[in-house]
Amino acid sequence: MPELPEVETVKRGLERLIVGKTIVVIDHGSDKSFPNDHTQVDAFMINATITKVTRRAKVLLIELSTEYTIMIHLKMTGQLVFVGSERFGAGHPNDSLVDNLPDKSTRVTIVFNDDSKLFFNDQRRFGWVKLLPNHMVKEEPFMQKVGPEPLHPEFSDEVFLSRIARRKGTTIKAAILDQTVLAGIGNIYADEGLWMSKIHPATRVKDVSNKKLKELRQNLVDVLQLSIDKGGSTNKNYVDAEGNKGSYMEFAKVFRREGKPCNRCGATIEKSRVAGRGTHTCPDCQSPPKKLL
DNA sequence: CACTTGACCTGTCCGC
DNA sequence: TGCGGACAGGTCAAGT
Numbered sequence: 001m002p003e004l005p006e007v008e009t010v011k012r013g014l015e016r017l018i019v020g021k022t023i024v025v026i027d028h029g030s031d032k033s034f035p036n037d038h039t040q041v042d043a044f045m046i047n048a049t050i051t052k053v054t055r056r057a058k059v060l061l062i063e064l065s066t067e068y069t070i071m072i073h074l075k076m077t078g079q080l081v082f083v084g085s086e087r088f089g090a091g092h093p094n095d096s097l098v099d100n101l102p103d104k105s106t107r108v109t110i111v112f113n114d115d116s117k118l119f120f121n122d123q124r125r126f127g128w129v130k131l132l133p134n135h136m137v138k139e140e141p142f143m144q145k146v147g148p149e150p151l152h153p154e155f156s157d158e159v160f161l162s163r164i165a166r167r168k169g170t171t172i173k174a175a176i177l178d179q180t181v182l183a184g185i186g187n188i189y190a191d192e193g194l195w196m197s198k199i200h201p202a203t204r205v206k207d208v209s210n211k212k213l214k215e216l217r218q219n220l221v222d223v224l225q226l227s228i229d230k231g232g233s234t235n236k237n238y239v240d241a242e243g244n245k246g247s248y249m250e251f252a253k254v255f256r257r258e259g260k261p262c263n264r265c266g267a268t269i270e271k272s273r274v275a276g277r278g279t280h281t282c283p284d285c286q287s288p289p290k291k292l293l
Numbered sequence: 294c295a296c297t298t299g300a301c302c303t304g305t306c307c308g309c
Numbered sequence: 310t311g312c313g314g315a316c317a318g319g320t321c322a323a324g325t
Contacts, residue, residue: 076320126320179319275297
């Protein structure tokens with residue numbers, strides 16, 4: 001999916017675009033993308049006003065005046081696109097979305113009192129939308145177990161080291177992809193952070209020194225922040241709440257750069273498989289663990 | 294408990 | 310041009 005920077009970018013867009021609007025119509029078909037009972041959805045969403053938009057890990061939380069919260073996970077290909085009545089002009093992507101949405105990937109449509117619309121699109125249907133009473137949000141299994149927010153000050157070296165210690169037998173890449181260790185890292189920023197730290201992704205956690213783990217913590221924080229500044233990464237499907245692509249991929253050091261030179265040493269970036277995921281490394285900067293040699 | 298693998302879906306790309 | 314297989318940004322269930 002969209003990883004932390006992409007979800008954060010969507011969150012900021014929605015905060016600006018939909019807070020204060022009132023829902024008048026919901027079209028959610030009979031789809032696993034929105035498993036709530038229709039009666040419940042109508043009762044607590046129709047005539048509800050959007051009061052707040054927040055993010056926890058890769059989950060978006062849209063709070064309503066009815067004391068209910070819409071929880072949304074975009075997974076791999078989800079999009080949340082707002083379409084208002086205004087035209088942006090000059091070939092802005094939102095303008096073509098006005099004419100092209102809904103499309104065959106649209107799972108949920110929310111119509112607001114000023115006739116603007118919010119579309120939840122999801123090609124692969126892994127994502128979901130759920131409506132919950134506010135007090136039930138923290139009871140969700142994922143919310144119960146998810147780890148600390150990397151961009152909050154409490155995500156210290158000590159917290160990172162103690163959390164990752166539970167995964168000492170697995171590879172460092174699998175460990176940082178584990179949402180219970182820290183929230184928000186996905187395949188792109190795992191590879192980027194490990195390259196920045198000169199750690200091979202297949203290295204066992206127990207074979208990474210505390211010094212290197214501390215470097216990794218800082219690099220993960222830095223790459224997430226940089227990507228937010230660039231509006232996230234558009235690898236394929238991702239767009240923000242106005243249909244714009246993110247530009248982080250132009251700055252990526254290894255992700256999807258196989259066959260290209262390493263920015264640091266000039267060696268050719270390689271692609272392999274670690275933790276069941278496509279993995280990008282510099283063969284010179286990130287020396288593989290002995291068992292792979 | 295820790296760890297790995299396959300499943301969930303649709304679409305696209307690559308080799309034959 | 311068609312077909313089969315691998316692969317795609319994430320999590321979860323089931324297996325060892």
